[in-house]
Amino acid sequence: MAIPEPNHTGTVDFNGWSTWYRITGEPGRTPLVVLHGGPGAGHNYTLSIAGIAQQGRAVVHYDQLGTGLSTHLPDKGADFWTVQLFLDELDALLKQLGIADAYHILGQSWGGMLAAEHAVRRPPGLRGLVIANSPASMELWLSAASELRDALPREVQATLLAHEAAGTTDHPDYRAAEQVFNERHVCRLVPNPPEIQATWDNIAADPTVYHTMNGPNEFHVVGTLKTWSVIDRLHLIDVPTLLVSGRYDEATPETLRPFADRIPDVRWHLFEHSSHMPHVEEEELYLRVVGSFLDSTD
Numbered sequence: 001m002a003i004p005e006p007n008h009t010g011t012v013d014f015n016g017w018s019t020w021y022r023i024t025g026e027p028g029r030t031p032l033v034v035l036h037g038g039p040g041a042g043h044n045y046t047l048s049i050a051g052i053a054q055q056g057r058a059v060v061h062y063d064q065l066g067t068g069l070s071t072h073l074p075d076k077g078a079d080f081w082t083v084q085l086f087l088d089e090l091d092a093l094l095k096q097l098g099i100a101d102a103y104h105i106l107g108q109s110w111g112g113m114l115a116a117e118h119a120v121r122r123p124p125g126l127r128g129l130v131i132a133n134s135p136a137s138m139e140l141w142l143s144a145a146s147e148l149r150d151a152l153p154r155e156v157q158a159t160l161l162a163h164e165a166a167g168t169t170d171h172p173d174y175r176a177a178e179q180v181f182n183e184r185h186v187c188r189l190v191p192n193p194p195e196i197q198a199t200w201d202n203i204a205a206d207p208t209v210y211h212t213m214n215g216p217n218e219f220h221v222v223g224t225l226k227t228w229s230v231i232d233r234l235h236l237i238d239v240p241t242l243l244v245s246g247r248y249d250e251a252t253p254e255t256l257r258p259f260a261d262r263i264p265d266v267r268w269h270l271f272e273h274s275s276h277m278p279h280v281e282e283e284e285l286y287l288r289v290v291g292s293f294l295d296s297t298d
Helices: 044-055 083-096 110-119 138-150 154-166 172-185 194-205 208-213 231-236 253-262 283-297
Strands: 008-014 017-024 029-035 057-062 103-108 126-132 241-246 266-271
Touching (some): 029 110, 044 194, 083 110, 103 283, 138 172
Parallel strands (some): 029 103, 103 126
């Protein structure tokens, strides 16, 4: 399915900086706001979700601060890039777009972590929540990454270990070994669609947010999110929630299990032919599943 053209793009003010957004579709049913992953990945790779607009609701994408078309702040340190910063930015976006009274949230990967943090605060306008391909804690995420890495071909593991020991993780051979993991557990469409490549380009052009909050790659979370967890607050989420994951996802079932166990009104869809990006790997089915869930919460 082709990515729909936006009906409107613009920026909203956030503490004197700019948050860029695009809206696909016309006002009608409760709008859907999409939170991208990374952190620092940008909205591009989630653009297929704009297809939800064909079901009669507006879909809002935006680039989080430090990413893509929003203000970049490469000189800000670890004390600046916090979960609270991005919660405040989301609140500012909802208010200035005039949708804070009624909206749905879909968060993918880090975006789902942020969405959970938003939902446990019980904002009065939140009507439905989709947590897609997201861990409930970074401890669970790292454990899953270690297990998946151990299942890679031995020569790939050896390459990763050798370059990590030598401090040469920017070497082409290391990048090629990473790609083996990515093609198994991040996106199984090879070559990646252009919108996904645009996201990798976003991170390469300005890795400030990703490196500060996550770390150098998916295996080594050494940034400010290293000890993050929302598990002990999940019972506070009081809206219908859909969990999304892929059969080959780097967000393994164990990483999502606390969401399923602790959110009171929850359902879970596993996409059998997908890894971390079922919104592109099984796009048509994804739009039907998410669209049906949103319909049920309106």
